[in-house]
Amino acid sequence: MLSTPAAKSAITERSERRPFxxxxxxxxxxxxxxxxxLRVSLAAAAANGAGTMLLGGRDLLLPLYQPGPEHQTPQSRRLVDALRRCDGLVIASPSYHGAMSGLIKNALDYTEEVRGAGRTYLDGIAVGLIACAGGSQGAGQTLAALRGVAHALRGWPTPFGAAICTTPMLFDADGACLDLKTAAQLELVGRQVLSFARMNMAAGDAAGR
Ligand SMILES: Cc1cc2nc3c(=O)[nH]c(=O)nc-3n(C[C@H](O)[C@H](O)[C@H](O)COP(=O)(O)O)c2cc1C
Known part of the structure; x- marks a missing residue:
């Protein structure tokens, strides 16, 4: 029963947890x-109340994925733990020869370790997608490929995905995006992931999960 004071306060406590x-x-x-x-997108989520964590290109230099705990490294365990705990995920890949880079695909293959107790893959998780490329064809293809992987992992891709063309002048020395339209797209991805995460958390609370 959700109507008792104790149950109500338990729900309030859970709903007030900051989305990660x-x-x-x-x-x-x-x-x-x-x-x-990716930083621009996460900053928008943080500005709207999320707790965020970024695992960038160097954090994702992992051995080629092999199934099984015996093949995990401290760095891959960190990724798997964060994937298991997150309420929402933003994935950003460059376009390499018309698809996501091998580094990003390899990192996503580690979701195979997110099974068993708790969540399976990205089940119920809002997934924001960003594809960066030299040209619009590569950006579009890469975004579509990322969306396919998110679906395969049972994630919920957000309605808006950012397919952006990068140039050396797109970001200033502090990492601010100098093109307002691109910045707005990246921020929208972060905000949509956060609002879907909040909806999923509220639905989980209402269902007593
Ligand atoms: C190996 C490689 C393959 C690439 N393939 C494509 C491509 O097929 N289409 C495209 O538009 N850009 C392509 N690019 C350009 C990158 O997608 C683009 O420069 C991207 O922004 C690089 O990301 P980074 O600045 O995070 O390293 C390629 C770049 C590299 C290094």
């Missing part, structure tokens, strides 16, 4: 534009 939004993406390159784009 994880961002994974980028390339290991210094000032990776993909990672900078």
């Amino acid at each position: 939004i994880l961002g994974i993406g980028g390339t290991p390159r210094e000032r990776s534009s993909t990672e900078l784009a």
